[in-house]
Amino acid sequence: MQVNENWHQQLKNQHREHLIEAGKQLFLKHGLLQVKIKDVCAQAKLSRVTFYKHFQSLDELMLTIQMQLFDTLTEHISQAARPQEKGLAQLAAMLHAWVHFAQTHPDHIRFIQLFDMNYEVYRFPDELRATYDEFTRNGKENHFLLHALTAGTADGSIRNPAPPLKLAQFIFTVMMGMLQKMVTRRSGDIHPLDDQMMKQLVDMLLHYASHADTGWSDSANLT
Numbered sequence: 001m002q003v004n005e006n007w008h009q010q011l012k013n014q015h016r017e018h019l020i021e022a023g024k025q026l027f028l029k030h031g032l033l034q035v036k037i038k039d040v041c042a043q044a045k046l047s048r049v050t051f052y053k054h055f056q057s058l059d060e061l062m063l064t065i066q067m068q069l070f071d072t073l074t075e076h077i078s079q080a081a082r083p084q085e086k087g088l089a090q091l092a093a094m095l096h097a098w099v100h101f102a103q104t105h106p107d108h109i110r111f112i113q114l115f116d117m118n119y120e121v122y123r124f125p126d127e128l129r130a131t132y133d134e135f136t137r138n139g140k141e142n143h144f145l146l147h148a149l150t151a152g153t154a155d156g157s158i159r160n161p162a163p164p165l166k167l168a169q170f171i172f173t174v175m176m177g178m179l180q181k182m183v184t185r186r187s188g189d190i191h192p193l194d195d196q197m198m199k200q201l202v203d204m205l206l207h208y209a210s211h212a213d214t215g216w217s218d219s220a221n222l223t
Contacts, residue, residue, distance in 0.1 A: 016054045018044040020068065023061045024111055032062060032118050059124055063132050066115045069108045070135075074144040076101050087152020088210050091171075094148060095202045098175055106183040113180040143168040152209070159212040171205055 022043035026035045037058055041051055055061045080097035081090040102109050124132070145168040152158025160167055178201055182194065 012053075015044075015046055015050055018046060019051060019054055019061065020065055023058075024065050024069075024107065027062065027065070027114065028107060028111055032114065032122065057125075059128055062115070063124070063128055065111065067132070067135050069112055070139065072105075073098075073101060073108060073112075074139070078144045081148055083147075083151075086155050086157040087148050087150070088157035088206065090148035091145065091152060091158070091209060092202070092206055094145065095171075095175065095205060098179070099198045099202065102179045102183060109176075109179050109183045112176070113184070140169060141165075143172070145171060149209070158209050160209050161212060167209060171209070174205060175201070 019040060022040050023035070026039055026043055030039075035058065037048060037051055040058070040061065041048055055064065077094045077097050080093040082093065083090070085093075119132075143165060146164055149158055149164035149167055153164055158167075162170070178198075182198070
């Protein structure tokens with residue numbers, strides 16, 4: 001009996017992942033507004049009945065993909081840090097892991113960009129919007145860069161006077177902005193990340209984090 005239950009749960013999880021992957025591919029290819037449930041089902045080779053066992057709507061699928069991709073990204077980056085190292089070294093490892101992730105998973109970055117561009121104008125149901133807003137709020141308050149920046153402030157390797165949380169949000173905005181620009185699909189081609197440009201960006205952010213003379217003040221807009 002237990003074996004049978006485990007098999008059914010594995011199959012259910014597999015179907016869910018197939019729907020998520022199908023949705024991601026179709027949203028990237030056609031845009032968020034042009035995809036229908038029947039398209040996702042056809043791509044995943046699953047029925048509408050199976051779809052509704054996992055998601056109440058296409059909107060829920062869309063938000064699920066966005067949150068899953070963010071979690072995958074932040075987990076990958078966080079795993080690069082070694083707690084025994086100084087904060088600046090942890091930050092450097094995380095930024096390099098970030099670039100590597102974008103190089104190996106450009107579709108992840110591209111989908112996050114596509115979702116961000118449409119989120120404010122797309123009419124998500126209030127319940128789903130509240131769920132996503134809570135997700136992003138928790139992500140900002142418990143920022144995945146925060147431990148490294150706090151450790152660096154304590155050990156002296158990070159001397160930027162900005163509060164660690166503000167600095168984390170600034171670094172996130174700069175990194176995602178540049179990575180999203182670099183992986184944008186144009187004319188059907190995927191343009192590889194410019195290694196030299198990304199190295200310069202990482203070096204700039206590390207320099208910014210490790211130096212006290214940054215021109216930062218409490219009134220600076222780092223969010």
